[in-house]
Amino acid sequence: MDETLLRSLIPGVLGILVRRGADFAAAEDAVQDALVEALRVWPADPPRDPKGWLVTAAWRKFLDASRADAARRRREDLVDDQPAPGPVSGVDDTLRLYFLCAHPSLTPSSAVALTLRAVGGLTTRQIADAYLVPEATMAQRISRAKRTVGAVRFDQPGDVGTVLRVLYLVFNEGYSGDVDLAAEAIRLTRQLAAAVDHPEVAGLLALMLLHHARRDARTGADGSLVPLAEQDRGRWDTEMIGSGVAILQAALARDRLGEFQAQAAIAALHADARTVAETDWVQIVEWYDELAKLTDSPVVLLNRAVAVGEADGARAGLAELGRLDAALPRYAAVAAYLHERDGDLDTAARLYAEAAHKATTIAERDHLTRQAARLNNR
Structure with a gap:
């Protein structure tokens, strides 16, 4: 059973159910039930069209729940118009789900949890373990978030900046338990980059790769923190650095500078230095000046003071x-x-x-x- 494939299909399946008229909370529950069914059935009888199988199974789960619900009369039109099994639409609903999960009515923690569940395909237990909270607590948080966005309509384009901030929050959570949230954030941001052509999406992906490339060198054998200046640069992932720099250069070439591109440029300058002494601090200060204009953030100015020093x-x-x-x-x-x-x-x-x-x-x-x-x- 390829669980990675299953997780990659979740956004598209969920998006199709929502587009057909299912409210978000009911659709998400139906998709989770369909995933359980897939884990039971697929090992012995793998489908030719995994996404189509999941859509059909999830839609049936949704209809079964609808018939048993007190709101059945409001959904009769959906039941009457049940699509026949077969190839599913090629429309990519992933981006719509990103905007839904990053809705401004949600708190940052709820937006992150909902993104990991609906777009990332993680279980409630996995998310709870990653955040070091009881599973029941995380289940309540996700349920509240689903109710909040249940009636949201997408009449206008969403805010890419909000989605990116949520993904950056996921990335900064790092990792614990059996879920590496930093790696998961990179996977989701790659997915977003494939769905939307925006230089700041590329900037965030580059920033994540450049930071993640230094991960193994950030802690000692005893788990102690190792500052950037003392890190063994031979342990940095040069291939990942090269990928991040290439993505950043392509984004900067579009001349639509944003805060994540500026942060990535600073990270790239650190990554480019073979030794601490070779770090181009003058250019880093210049990039902090650009970043300060974009964000007006006191934290940026704090980091700039270090660079000036x-x-x-x-x-x-x-x-x-x-x-x-x-x-x-x-x-x-x-x-x-x-x-x-x-x-x-x-x-x-x-x-x-x-x-x-x-x-x-x-x-x-x-x-x-x-x-x-x-x-x-x-």
Whole structure:
């Protein structure tokens, strides 16, 4: 049984049911029931047309549920117009599902969960394991999201930017349990890139590939965090880097710069440097300037301060940092790094300890604690 094939067919099957008139929640339940049936039947009797088989099975599941539902009368027209089994339409509904799952009425966490379920084809248990929450909690979250978007009509084109932000959230969740969310986000973004011609979709895909290429070097054998400057660059995936750079170059050539393309350009410059010393920090600062114009994000300005500190010296970086709000996440960590570069080790040690106290992950907290201890024990 090819589970990868099954998962790749889910968006198209779900989209067909919704286009035929099924509400999203009922259609999604019917598709899940059809998948269970496929897992039971296909090993012994594989279909010639897997997608057509799933569409027929899911539509029957939907109709069975409709007949048993109190709302049967409102759906009689759907029952009367049941399509005959046979080849399914070649219309790709994947993009429609992306926009549906990223609807602005949903919270970011609900949008991510619904995308992984409806477009990614993951089970509720897999999603719950990835987010380290009980399966019942995730089931409730997905059910609420399905009810929210159940009556949404697609009269106008959706917002690609919203879809991309949801996919980026998925990517940044990383991995846990038996689901690698970073790899899953890359798969879904490739799928989106095949469905819509947009330079920012390509920019996000390039950004994901460039970051993912460094994944194996980000942690030590003991699971400790390894900063970019200390990573073994021989462990970076050069083939994935080359693919990301090629996708980025094609996107930039269209001269419609967006925030994900700018972020990818910064990641590409890091990936292009064979050693830390060869990093083109001046050009990175220029890209941060472009990114700041596009996003007006204080986090971007925080990262820019680090780049300025590398390009023009720690004092220049601290001057840029001084213009920002000290309450920003990672402000203390950046200040600690720049003060250490400037030779003020006592202040750097204090700030590393402060940053460790504010860290949101165990790996980051342990790393910052070690930096503080290193300076205090010098």
